[in-house]
Amino acid sequence: MTPPPIDTDYLRDTLMDLLLTPSPSGRTGAVMQLIGEHIAALGLPMSVTRRxxxxxxxxxxxxDVGxxxxxxxxxxxxxxKRLKDNGRLEVVPVGTHSARFAEGAHVTIFLDDLDRRYTGTVLPLMASGHTYGDEVDTQxxxxxxxxxxxxxxxxxxxxLVALGIQVGDFVALDAAPQLTPAGYVKSRHLDDKAGVAALLAAVKAVRAAGRSLPVDAHLLVTVGEEIGMGATHGLDDTVAELVAVDNAVIAPGQRSSAFAANIAMMDSTGPFDYHLTRRLIRLAEEHGIPVRRDIFNHYRSDAAPAIESGLECRAALVGFGVDASHGHERTHLDGLVRVAELLAVxxxxxxxxxxxDLTAEGSLEDFPSVSVQPAEPEPLLPPRERNG
Structure with missing residues (x-):
């Protein structure tokens, strides 16, 4: 069986639109409006929480289950953080990332006045080799x-005060996306705008193919994952399974690929659900989708705050391969298509x-053990025949 065809042009164009819309944690209104427009174009209703x-x-x-x-x-x-006496700005990071990879970045400075913004560049304090010589290399x-x-x-x-710049103004690192002839996408913030684009492409494919869903599928777009407050709400106890979509780390010692759908077996918060991860791997294999398994040591996703907030469900992570994550990121369109295919399936x-999993709890004798991983589970009983 083959997955429903993914509209690669739609995926690519949507990704580029998202990348060109700045959205540091805490200032995400513009990108959420854009995502809302895409969801509306797919013919789906939506709601937004207070946060x-x-x-x-x-x-x-x-x-009744989903x-x-x-x-x-x-x-x-x-x-x-501070308006400096030399006319420059001291900043602090929003989210976890190193100043090493911010050096040289072009930025946009957003004022409280929504009609005003300024551009700039992140520079080391010793930015001129003609002035500081070898000290540039040792700072x-x-x-x-x-x-x-x-x-x-x-x-x-x-x-700076005269310009209207104040402490607390947001600074976005410009994404500067590029699509290479070989199909690579180079950009800041592929994490997680590539995931958003892949999910939207998957939904478009499912709807275009007219495929039915056995249970409701809730799609949640969060706005605080980079500061540890992602999927803290927005879902209820009818959700039996949760799959987060985020970057998969490409680096020495990792197995993730930019050309495959990557399944995280464990991250810094611990192992993902035994059965759901293996179900995803089996679905990929059955549908001819290249898949890799990996473990991420310094990593957490939207799955963690969802579980920590009390959501009683199985959780897993599907990742698109990203080289130099939270830095000068790169992925490949082929891998994004593979992720979209797996999500559609x-x-x-x-x-x-x-x-x-019809309910949040059941009897011990019915609880699935690690030896019970159905290749194709029995059909769901209709609601009236369900018993605890």
Whole structure:
């Protein structure tokens, strides 16, 4: 069986639109409006929580039990900490990332006045080899050792105040996306805008193919994953399975690939659900989708806050391979298509344990053990025949 065909042009164009819309954690309104437009174009209703999470549902044959796929629209960024006497800005990171990879970045500085913004560049304090010589190579790395040069005629803190710049203003690292002839996408913030694009492409494929869903599929777009507050709400106890979509780390010692769908077996919070991860791997293998298994040591995703907030469900992570994550990132369109294919197949498949997972709890004798991993589970009983 083959997955429903993915519209690669749609995936690529959607990704580029998302990358060109800045969205550091805490300032995600513009990108959520854009995502909402895409969801509306797919013919789906949606709602937004007080904190800005967006939720839509693909209706299935049953709504008393369902699954969720979660992506995040927020990215790493910076915030103005101090207006310096030399007319430059001291910043602190929003989200976890090193100043090493911010050096040289072009940035956009957002003011409280929504109609005003400025551009700039992140520079080390010793930015001129003609002035500092070899000291340029020996200075340390850290946020106190970089500053933002604002592209305006400013030489003092008073000049910055006159521009309207204040402590607490958001600074976005410009994505600067590029698509190479070989199909690579180079850009900041592929984490997790590539995941959003892949999910939207999967939903488009499912709807275009007219494939039915056995259960409701809730799609959740979060806005605080990079600061540890992703999928903290927006889902209820009818959700039996949750799949987060995020970057998979390409680096020495890792197995993830930019040309495959990658399944995380464990991250810094611990192992993912035994049965659901293996169900995803089996679905990929059955549908001819290249798949890799990997473990991420310094990593957490939207799955962690969902479980920590009390959501009683199985959780797994599907990743698109990213080289130099939270830095000068690169992935490949082929891998994004593979992730979209796996998501499309997953959305149209049955729950891993369709009988036991009807409710948040059941009897011990019915609880699936590690030796029970159904290749094709029994059909769901209709709601009236369900018993605890």
């Amino acid at each position: 800005g999470l967006l939720r839509t549902t693909l209706p299935g044959d049953r709504s 699954r969720a796929v979660v992506v995040h629209a927020d990215t790493i960024g910076c915030m103005v 340390g790395v850290g946020w106190p050792l970089v500053e933002i040069r604002v592209d305006e005629p400013v030489t003092s803190a008073a000049d 997953y959305l149209t498949s049955e729950l891993t344990f369709r009988q036991f």
